[in-house]
Each structure stands twice: as C-alpha cells, then as structure tokens.
C-alpha cells in the first residue's frame with residue numbers, strides 16, 4: 001500500500017527515501033528552486049516538496065498547476081522553513097493527472113457559500129479535509145463506545161410505513177406512476193403500490209430499535225434518517241445521520257447519564273485522536289474551541305425541568321422572537337439562551353408538556369408532562385432528543401387514541417407492551433449536529449459531504 005504523508009511525518013524518518021502521491025495545493029517557483037505543497041488527504045498540512053533546478057524536467061515541474069495529481073519521490077529532510085518539521089527533497093516528480101488554471105480552487109481562501117456550490121471539489125480544501133477526517137473518526141469512535149459498553153448494533157429499516165415522530169415529515173417511497181396513479185374514490189390507491197400501502201423513508205429507527213432492546217437489552221442504531229420538513233436553517237438537513245441507543249430496564253435518569261457519558265467520551269476522543277484537525281479548527285474556525293471541548297469533557301451536565309427552564313427564561317428579561325410560556329415548545333433561540341446564558345454549558349431539559357411531544361413518551365404522574373429529555377449545547381441548541389418510553393399498554397393505547405394515532409398499523413409495536421414489557425429509554429443524537437459542535441462549523445451543509453436541503457440535491 002501507498003505510504004501516507006501522515007504516517008511518514010509521525011515516524012519522522014529523516015534522510016530516508018520515500019514517495020508520496022497526492023494533489024497540488026500550491027506551486028511557488030523562485031531562483032532555481034520550486035516549492036510544491038502536496039496534500040494526500042491524510043493530514044491538514046500535507047508536505048512541502050522542494051525541487052532543485054538539477055531535477056530532470058525542472059522547467060515543466062515549475063509549471064505544474066494547482067489541483068494536479070502527482071507522485072513525488074525523494075528524501076525526507078528537516079525543513080529550515082518555519083511552521084513545518086519536514087520537507088521532501090525531490091528526486092523525481094511524476095504528473096499523474098494534470099490540471100489547469102480553470103481549476104476553481106486557486107485562491108487560499110474561499111467562502112463556505114462558494115465552496116457549497118462546488119461540493120464535488122471542496123474535500124480538497126484544508127477546512128473540508130479536516131471536517132471529513134473528523135467526521136470519519138467520530139463515526140468510528142461512536143461504534144467503539146457502544147462496543148465497549150456491550151450494546152448491540154442493529155440496522156433498522158430505511159423504508160418504513162410508520163412515521164415515528166408523528167410529525168408527518170415522511171418522504172414518500174412509491175413506484176406508482178406519479179402522473180396517472182390508480183385511483184380509489186379520487187385518491188391514489190396505495191394498495192396497488194409496491195408495498196401495497198403508503199411507505200416512506202424513515203425519520204427515526206427508534207420504534208424498531210425498541211423491539212431489539214426488548215430482546216438484547218442494550219442496542220443502538222446509526223444510520224441515515226430523512227425529514228421532509230421545509231426548514232431552511234443552518235441546523236436542519238433533509239437527510240442526516242442519527243445515533244439512537246435504547247436501553248431496557250432503564251429510566252429517564254439512566255438515559256441522561258448515558259447521553260452525558262457518551263458526549264464526554266466523544267469530546268475526549270476528538271481532542272486525543274484528532275489533535276491536528278482540532279488545532280486547525282481552533283486556529284481558523286473557532287478560537288478557543290479546544291478549551292471549550294476540553295471543558296465539556298470534564299463538566300457536570302446540568303439537569304433542569306422544562307417548567308424551571310420556562311420560568312428562568314421569563315425571568316431573564318431577554319426579548320425573544322417567539323413567546324415563552326408553559327406548554328409551548330422551546331425554539332432554538334430559547335434553547336441557546338438556556339445553555340449559553342443561563343447555564344453556560346451542556347444542559348438537559350427534562351419533563352416536557354405531553355402535548356408537544358411524541359406519543360411514545362412515558363406519561364408522568366402529574367398528568368401533564370412526559371419523561372422527555374433534550375440535551376442543549378452552546379452554539380447548536382438541541383443536539384439530543386430522547387425519553388423514557390411508555391411501557392404500559394393501557395396508557396400507551398389511551399395516549400394514541402387522544403392523539404388520533406391509529407393502533408392498527410402499529411400492532412407490532414403494541415405487541416411489545418403485551419409480552420415482557422419493561423421500563424426502557426433511549427435517545428437520538430444528530431450526527432451532523434455533533435460534528436458541528438466538535439468542529440465549530442456553523443452550518444450543517446458544511447459537515448455533510450453532499451448535503452440535501454430544500455431545493456438542493458444536485459450532487
């Protein structure tokens with residue numbers, strides 16, 4: 001296998017012959033020397049290649065364009081230049097794939113907005129290199145965390161007939177002829193569709209995850225989820241990834257404890273295992289990021305009832321665009337105020353009014369709240385949503401009836417409350433929101449390789 005720049009730099013094998021393949025970030029020729037910064041995606045800095053005028057084909061090497069793919073062989077030597085430890089003194093420079101001045105990434109700095117319009121090329125920039133390396137490592141760390149805690153990894157379906165969150169945000173999956181569907185009483189007849197019923201892309205793997213928790217104890221899902229909500233915000237995508245653990249014989253308090261341990265583990269992991277990229281974010285994206293993440297890794301997350309959160313927002317004297325009143329949902333501005341101004345760190349808000357939450361949440365004895373929790377963090381707002389589930393069949397059926405949710409299509413879910421039901425709890429962590437939180441990136445479109453948002457699905 002090819003040697004990666006990161007591996008060689010970490011070994012620091014001085015004066016050893018070596019060879020790298022990568023893409024040119026910049027070329028600078030001056031008085032008989034040519035400096036090429038080559039990046040192979042393994043580190044943010046890449047390596048500086050030094051070509052002397054004695055190199056065969058020196059004049060064409062000086063004309064190599066930014067963006068070209070090269071293989072360079074030579075000797076790794078200590079660099080006299082500031083800001084880098086090693087450089088490669090080249091013996092041969094082979095052009096594998098040429099580029100020209102039309103290559104869009106010529107400047108050092110481009111706006112994120114412009115880079116979104118060239119999502120097929122932006123992985124070749126320093127910022128997106130760092131983002132997608134972090135994203136990859138964090139995905140692996142998530143599996144590692146659950147593996148260390150003996151959670152079963154379950155693949156829940158992507159095509160489903162049930163809208164878990166009940167918000168009606170399902171993308172339809174259908175093979176009916178859209179222009180001329182078979183009709184039944186004037187409406188499309190889905191009994192003639194591929195699945196013989198209405199189907200869509202999943203908004204959450206939770207309901208199926210619960211069934212597995214009631215067999216394996218502790219499980220998690222980690223997969224793509226889809227929401228056809230028309231919200232054009234920096235925190236919403238139509239396609240995003242969610243991590244959903246579910247624990248049998250567990251309460252809301254256990255759920256919050258798991259979430260806290262999980263987030264701290266991932267903060268510690270990012271600082272220890274993605275240090276170079278985290279330093280890059282700290283320098284170029286958010287000053288103080290490393291300190292912020294370090295504090296979270298050590299912090300005790302605050303737990304606050306929804307009722308108290310409402311009171312403290314009302315008492316704050318701050319003015320908000322949306323009203324603050326018991327019974328209304330918290331908007332992002334409120335969530336951020338709680339975690340940024342009132343608490344100054346990650347905060348669980350617990351026990352929300354039942355009327356603003358999903359049917360499956362466990363009803364509290366007060367008759368008006370459910371055992372729900374959201375974890376709010378500075379800058380992002382809600383990063384986790386979860387709850388203890390209603391395990392009592394009669395209470396669940398009664399709540400579904402109140403909310404107008406038909407029991408028949410969810411017969412399999414209700415069955416789980418018929419035989420061997422037990423208290424259980426889980427949560428969903430939005431993977432992109434986590435990557436935003438860890439990197440300081442402020443738009444969800446910039447932490448997902450090819451973002452899907454309203455009116456955007458090109459590549």
Ligand code: 4AD
Nearest residue numbers: 204206236237240244383384385386426427428430
């Ligand atoms: O709060 P949500 O809707 O909860 C659920 O779906 C539950 N079934 C989870 C569970 O208990 N197993 O979504 C969970 C998280 C949110 O806190 C947020 O981080 C993320 O998913 N999320 C989104 N991320 C990006 N774009 C969107 N449109 C998102 N909607 C939710």
Ligand code: MG
Nearest residue numbers: 374382384385
């Ligand atoms: Mg939520």
